[in-house]
Amino acid sequence: MFKKIIRLYPPFLRENMIADERILVVDDESLVSDIIAQCLEAEGYVCDIADSVVAALKLLEHQEYALVVADINMPGRSGIELLSIIQEQYSDVAVIMVTAVDDRKIAIQALQLGAFGYVIKPFDLNEMIINVVNALKRRELTLQSKGYELRLEREVKERTAELHRREDEICYRLTAACEYRDEETNSHNRRLGLYASVMAKELAWKQKEADEIRIAATMHDIGKIGVPDSILFKPGRLSPKELVIIKTHTSIGAKILSDSDIPLLILAETIALSHHEKWDGTGYPNGLKGKDTPEAARLTAIVDVYDALVHARIYRAAIPEEKALEQMEKDKGFHFDPDMFEIFLKVLPQLRDIRMKVTE
Ligand SMILES: [Fe+2]
Ligand SMILES: [Fe+2]
Incomplete structure (x- = not known):
């Protein structure tokens, strides 16, 4: 052998x-x-x-x-x-x-x-x-x-994570610049990002996008930087003329965030522009109806109103959650996307947790 x-x-x-x-x-x-x-x-x-x-x-x-x-x-x-x-x-x-x-x-x-x-x-x-x-x-x-x-794969992952971290930080600082004027909105913005991310996950968004909306939604009112103090901080009711001016915060915000090719900023632009649109088409700035308003803006609209109602504002006191929900329920199908509102009710316990953790 x-x-x-x-x-x-x-x-x-x-x-x-x-x-x-x-x-x-x-x-x-x-x-x-x-x-x-x-x-x-x-x-x-x-x-x-x-x-x-x-x-x-x-x-x-x-x-x-x-x-x-x-x-x-x-x-x-x-x-x-x-x-x-x-x-x-x-x-x-x-x-x-x-x-x-x-x-x-x-x-x-x-x-x-x-x-x-x-x-x-x-x-x-x-x-x-x-x-x-x-x-x-x-x-x-x-x-x-x-x-x-x-090793190469790990390096690419680390660099991508680093880029995202930088993007996040730049966005946070941009929002912080606007909040410098109006400190009360700081925690509102942070909560809103977290609420929006919870909603997005429940709507089966991809993890990456659910992470992006957490940052993007914090910039929804970034356009308020272009609204005069006399209107923004007016304790009483706004006149019709002042209402027209405050509504411009949507298009000002979108303009600040426009023409970017970074997905996070594109999402932020969409939310800034359309978070005051209403399901029945009576919102602003474009009077979009139903699903013509992008999903990101429809979900932000609900959590924005929720958080605004249950916290005190310069022009009114905080409303107990029960009453706020009653009021919002009436707006279902008028102000809010009715299906999206059901998702909101489903994740409400998680939103409450965020409220308790992120305080003024
Ligand atoms: Fe707004
Ligand atoms: Fe807001």
């Missing part, structure tokens, strides 16, 4: 040998597996022997191997089957196939299935060692390149 063992290996082989890698030799003929194992152990490798695929799989479950040298023709499950299983479940393990039959088809099949080498019996043990060294070297390079890909 074997040619004479030649122990004098060429110098390049000795240099390339990695002594501490464990190898599993699988052959139903113990004579063959013993000789292969002895020869590899003489080179400093640690070897285990299995006499069937089943025995090999048991060993693979409990022990890490760098390489499996497997006979193809064995009673029961074949070496090709073992190769497929290793490819699927232990993809970091290299495999060399050994066969007594010089069958090109089987050799090609084994290589296509991912074998790193193919040795035909009877073989020269030098040939076996050359195959082992090559397979281990190729495995090492594959592992290095896998590690490189993983």
Whole structure:
């Protein structure tokens, strides 16, 4: 079965040998597996022997191997089957196939299935060692390149997260600039972002978009920066002329946020422009009706009114939640999208939690 063992290996082989890698030799003929194992152990490798695929799989479950040298023709499950299983479940393990039959088809099949080498019996043990060294070297390079890909993937993820963090911070600071004038709206804006994110998740938005609306909704009233103090902070009722001016905060906000290609700012522009539109078309600035108002603005409209009612404003005191909800219920189908209002009621306990945590 074997040619004479030649122990004098060429110098390049000795240099390339990695002594501490464990190898599993699988052959139903113990004579063959013993000789292969002895020869590899003489080179400093640690070897285990299995006499069937089943025995090999048991060993693979409990022990890490760098390489499996497997006979193809064995009673029961074949070496090709073992190769497929290793490819699927232990993809970091290299495999060399050994066969007594010089069958090109089987050799090609084994290589296509991912074998790193193919040795035909009877073989020269030098040939076996050359195959082992090559397979281990190729495995090492594959592992290095896998590690490189993983590192690259991790770096891309970290940089993307960093970019999002910067985007978030810039938006927060932009909102903070407007809140500097009107401190009372700071917590209102923060709550609104959190409420909107809860609503978006309930509406099955993607996680990324639900995260974006948490920031985007905080900018809904950013246009108030363009409204004079005398109107913005007027304690009493606004005159029709003043009402026209305060309504411009929607289009001013949209203008501030316009022409961006950053999804977060595009979303913020939509909300700033349309959060005072009403379901029945009597809202402003464009009198949009029903679903012509973007979903993001329809959901923000509900939580904006809710939060405004249950907190004190410069022109009125806070209203108890029960009364606020009664009032809002009447507006369902007029001011608010009726389906969206049901979603709001469903997530109300979560919104209450946010209210308790984010206080003035
Ligand atoms: Fe507003
Ligand atoms: Fe608001």
